[in-house]
Structure formats: C-alpha cells, structure tokens
Amino acid sequence: MGETLTTWSPSCNGSVNVQLSGDATTSDAGALLLREALDRSGVSEAMEDHLVDPRDPRRVRHSLASQLRAIVLQRAMGWYDLNDTGTLQQDPVWQLACSDARGLTPLGQARPSQATLSRLLSCLGSDDNIDIVHEGLLRLAIWRYRSLSSAHRPRQVTLDIDGLPIEVFGHQGGSAYNGHAKARIYSPLIASLAESGDMVGGLLREGNAGPAEDADTWIPHLVQRLSEGMNRDVSQIRVRLDAGFTDGETLRAMDSRDIAYLGRLKSNSVLQAKAEPYLVRPPGRSPATPREWCHDLEYQAESWESPRRVVLVVQEKPEDLLFHAFFLVTNLNKLDYPPEKVLALYRKRGKAEAHMGELKSALNVHLSSTDRGGSTVQQVMARNQANLLLSLCAYQVLHGLRCLVETQTRQGWSLIRLREQVLKVAATITVHARQIRLRLGAAADRWWPSTLKALPRLSALS
Template sequence: MILREALDNSGVIGALEDHLIDPRDPLRVRHSLASQLRTVVLQRAMGWGDLNDTDVLGHDPLWRLACSDARSLVPLEEARPSQATLSRLITCLSQPDNLDTVHEGLLRLAIWRFNSLPDVTPYTANTPMTLDIDGLPIEVFGHQGGSVYNGYAGARIYSTLIASIAETGDMVGGLLREGNAGPAENADTWIPHLVQRLMEGTHRDVDQFRVRLDAGFTDGETLRALDSKDIAYLGRLKSNKTLLTLAAPYLKRPPGRPPETPREWCHDLDYQAGSWEPPRRVVLIVQEKTDDLLPHAFFLVTNLSRYDYPPEKVLALYRKRGKAEAHMGELKSALDLHLSSTDRGHLTVQDVMARNQVNLLLSLTAYQVLYSVRCVMERHAGHGWSLMKLREQVLKVAAMFTVKARQIRVRLGVAANKWWPRLLPGIRRLQPLPD
C-alpha cells in the first residue's frame, strides 16, 4: 500500500497509460494497462519477481486494493490479472514505440525523486550531475534468445548496461545486449541519447552533465561520440607499453626512506591511442605502498578542463564510482534480477530480446519506487536503511483486514506503529511532476 502511494504521487503510471499504444479492443478490455503495470511493478518491488507469482497472490485482498483502478469495495470483487494477461502485457510493451515509453517512465520516476527529495541527496540547479555507466552481466537459466555462454562471467548471460547517478542512487537507464557483446558495444549511441533525455527532463544544459566510465568503455568510438556532443567524461584506461613508457619518468621512488603511510601523486599527460583521432588528456596516478618495492600506476582519460579539474580533482571524482557499484549490487540482491522470457512458439530472437528489455526496465522501475520510499524513510529516521531492511521490517507487516458498513479497515501489527504514521504522510507530501 505504501508503494502504491508512492506510484500514485509520482504520476508515472498515469503518464505511461496516456502514452502507451494499446492494441486491444476497448470493448473487451477487463484489466487496464495501469492496473497491470501496477501489478508487475509492485510485485517485483516486494520480491515477487516471477509472473507466475500473480496466481499465488490472486486472492489477497490487499493486493487487489493496491493494484486496482477502482475505489470503495469494487476492487475486492474484481479478479486480478492472470499470468497469461501479464505475459501479453510484456509483449505489448516490447513494441518499439511502447518500449521507449517504458524507458521514459523510469526517467520520470528518477526526476520526480530529484525534485521531491532534494534534501536527501542534494542536487542544486548548478551542481553537475554525474552519470555512471557500467556493465551488469545477468545470468540466465535456459536458452533465452540472445543469451550466450560468457567465459569471463563463467555462465550463460545477457550483457546489460546500467546507467545510474552514483551520488543519489537513482537508476535512470538499462540496455539489454547479447551475452557476447563487447563492453562498449552500443555505448556510443546509447549514452548520448540518455544524456539528451536527462537534459530535457531536468532542464539542464549539456555542460551540467559528466559521464563516468569503466576501462571497457574508453574505446575510440565511445569517446568520439561523447566529444561530438560536447559531453564531459572521465574513465579508466587499460595500461599498455606506450602508456607505461610515458609514465616511466614518474615511476621513480623519491629520495629518502619509505614513509609509514602510503603516498600518491597525480600527473597530467597527453596520449593518443591507436583508435583515437586526436590526442587526449590522460591523468597518471602513481601510488607508493609501504610493503611494495616499486610504485604502482594507473591511468584516467578525460576531457574535463585542466583549469577547473586539476589531476587530484579528477581522481577524487573517479573514486566516487564505487557508490554506483554498491547501488548495482543492492539492485541485484534486493530484486533478484533475472530475465526469463524464452523463444517459445513463433517468437524470434529479436522478440525475446525486446521482451527481456521490458523485464529489465520494469525491474529498474520497481527498484526506483522502492528507493524513493527509502529516501522518505531515511529523512524521518535520521539514518540509513537498506532496501532489504525496508522491505522486511516496514513494508511486510502483519495486518488484520475487515470490511464493515462499506468501509475497508486495515489494522496494522505493532511492528508498523513505529514508522507507518510518519512514512505515509511523508509520501503524500511529495510534489508530483507536472504532465
């Protein structure tokens, strides 16, 4: 019920229903797209990630109330969407126009959270927003179309790209790719498109965005695409002989006895890889550790201004990338992220990939709803909460359900008394996005 309050407040379900193309005959529709979307998103947020779980929850009155469009006692008399109905929903959403709309819904949730809870994770109008791009292999158990055994992952996987805002924890994009896709495959078109969407949604200019990349994404095509759109970036570079030759003058230990604490130096270099057309700015980081004889070195490539971002500031910005990896780990653990659509019947590999792309975006949407509620919780509690703790201790509580005099009463257990009286009003006070 709390998650339903958050969804209603954000307005994302209504916006999706207004823009999705529904091919069904209106005279034969029993379950609206809005009710079906709520069903899928809320079930995934609460840990019921399989469409087959819908039948298990079919007779639960609170689930009927949380997912229905109707008011009063009507939801208790309505049947919930079946597994087959929700499977047809995934097929409907996997059409090209609808797929883009589902992605817009995920962005809308993130933008709503930015605007509604600025004091939890502050982002002022002048604060640059850092977009983290990383790969997230998703293991599959079967032979879903497009999935391939990956020797590096040691499993049959889909190779997905996830876009997040590390400083806030919001998930803003996901791209499903075949299991044998290279680290940077499709990144040169997807990242600029995602930045453009964020610019339009947050009313920011391109100079207020930065993209932070892992070593697999600093290839020539991706960096060329970002440069052509004037998008600022920084990313890790893989070491090679040429880079180590450039770094050699800086890899000498200073005179004197080694200190008791590690030391670190940063240097600006110019370097042109074989796949790069112009030379680019490279920051060399030299690390001296107390238990090693020789210093260590690694490299960052960036187009950030040397004046505004000296080498030490570039390194400090890159190190915040660890937050993005932590959020992705929580995404996998809290939602048990998996993709299960298979190429049964007349479905082609492309159809299966499109359906699993929808599953990925809906799982990210469920994460975003859950994360928004956690932000409200942290505001009132005054300390951090994990998504698992929020779900198990606040959202999953015992309750007594009664119907009397055409009123539905839900009497919560003692465990909910501490947080629900503050959490529900806190969600209702959040400002919805304008249409």
C-alpha cells in the same frame, strides 16, 4: 488442493493450536505505501496515455496501468516471478494496490493473471512501446530529484555506466555463454546517478556483446533526455566509465556532443613508457603512510583521432618495491578539475557498484522470456528488455520510499531492510459501512507513523 486443516499443534509447544480462519488478512500491507509513491510520481498513468494497446477495447478487462502496477509493485515487494501472481490473487491488499477502481469495487474484482501479465511484456516490447517504458523509468528518476528540497538537489550529477551480467537458464534467444562469468548470460548496460542512487536507464544486449557495444549511441541519448528532464536544475551531467567503455567510438560520440566524461584506461606499453619518468622514488626515507602522486599527460590511442588528456596516478605500496600506476582519460578542463580532483571524482565510482549490488540483491533481476512458439530472437530480446526496465522501475519506487524513510529516521536503510521492516507488515481487512479498514500488526508501530507523516513530501511531477 482442497484439503482442510482443523487444528495443528507444533511439537515444541502443545498449548499452541494452529487453525485456518479464512479471515481477510495480508502480510504485504506495505504494497499500499508503494502504490502511494507510484501514484505521486504519475508514471503509470503517463505511460498508459502514450502506450499503444493492440487489444480490442470491447474485451479489455485490465487497463495497462493496472497491469504495470501489478508487475512493478510485486517485484518491489519481493514477488519476482510472474508465477507468484496466482499466489496473490485473493489477497485483498493486492486487489486494492493494483486496481484503477475506487471504493469497494477492487475487492470484488479479479487481479490480472500470470498469462495477462506475460502478454503485457510482449506488448511493452514492441517498437512503439519500449521507448515509452524507458521514458517512464527516466520520469521516476526525475520525480525523485524534484522531490528533494532545492538545498539538497546537486547542481552537478554523475552518470555511471556499467555492465550487469544477468544469468539465464536454458537457451533464451540472444543469450550466450560467458567465460568470465562462467554462465550463460545477457550483457545489459545500466545507468545510475551516483549522487542519488537512482537508476535512469537499462539497455539489454546479447550475451556475447563487447563491453562498449551500443554505448556510443545510447549514452549521448540518455544524457540528452536527462538534461531535458532536469531542465535548469542541473548545470552539468558528467559521465563516469570503466576501462571497458573508453574506446574511440564512445569517447568520440561524447566529445562531439560536449558531454563531460572521465574513465579508466587499460594500460599498454605506450602509456607505461609515458609513465616511466614519474616512477622514480624521491630521496629520503618513505613515510609510514603510502604516498600518491597525480600527473597530467597527453596521449593518443590508435583508435583516437586526436590526443586526449590523461591523468597518471602513481601509488606507493608498502609491500612492493615498485610503484603502481594507472591511467584516467577525461575531457574535464584542467582549471576546474586538476589531476587530484579528477582522481577523487573517479574514486566515487564505488557508489555505483554499491547501487548495482543492491539492485541484484534486492530485486533479484532475472530474465525469463523463452523462445515460445514461433518467437524470434528479436521478440525474445524485446520482452526481456521490457522485463529489465520494469525491474529498474521497481527499484526506483523502492528507492524513493527508502530515501523518504532515511530522511525521517536519520539513519541508513537498505532496500531489503526497508522491505522486511516497513513493507512486510501483517494486516486484517474488514469492511463496514462501505469503508475498508486495515488494522496493522504491531510490527507497523515503529516505522509507519513517521513514514506516513513524510509521504506528502513526494510531490507529484508536473
């Protein structure tokens, strides 16, 4: 620390001289684009209005809104660890992107420190605040939906529920070793909208939680809030489940609230016996293209109080003499959803898996709250629940900007490509006549003009 560099020449080319200039520069000019998107959603201000702040008002230096922006925007830009906060402390763009102040004031203010942001997680994890953070995530998804033109808003949406094992290191409270993942993990539930790729909910659970644990209370609450937020814009919210979630309690909870669902059933001897009459090869030579058949059945598992509709899917495989069969359970009515349509809807579940994969790769979701001092397991879990929801918020802000760029450029974008080609742009900052000017590097020439032109489409959520 404290060393100075006069000049340095790389061995590949002695004509190159590298110097430290001390100029006000940044490589994260795109943080201002993300701030614009976040401001248009109104989420950080709405959350601050409802969050309970236990701090002494006379000693507050950084508002909860500015701290929320710092964590969400840093993660969206790829600065996943709170320790990275110190690295960005003197970056002028980060001072501008996170501050509540206007004019030249942000350039003279210190950003929230790593310790301050760590205390924020404890504050957000309290019983009074954690629901507010979840509401903020829901609001981001509804804001994204409302930003679509009426012609592009789906009238029926599918809520995908899946588990997302998150590896942890050390012995964090609530984590447990998982033999399938071969690691010490937490086992949160994640909810996403299949049609739009939005993340709408996250529930942190202990590492040894069963696949469907807490799903019977969490899913109906999430559907209700989503339905209230989308008001009359959506005619139906369907829930799509994997085999681990089609237990009696979860299905019973959704049936009691008239929530439409479909999910895969684990095979058993009773189901196989019901399928046996349909596993007969029809006469004649098999065509070159493997065939597939769907049949409606009725089945009652031991944990179910009454029979339910089950769709049997029979598949012909060229390398196998025997048929392959699997089962889907649903309460969708047969008139609007014949067996073939139920299967087609279930197969779109691959979109949810793609969204989850992108969440892990682009946001590098990890939970690092440890058992510090006298922290209980519940306190550690609460901090990590807040941590998880803020990572999902970062995904939402990135995703909102990504969809805007896709519409403008008419090509597909991954979140990583968006970050690397649109957001990670160098800029030089100068101050003149009380005006702050950012001169962007040449890398911005390709995508920034069209992105800035499209930003007004992100209308504020009323």
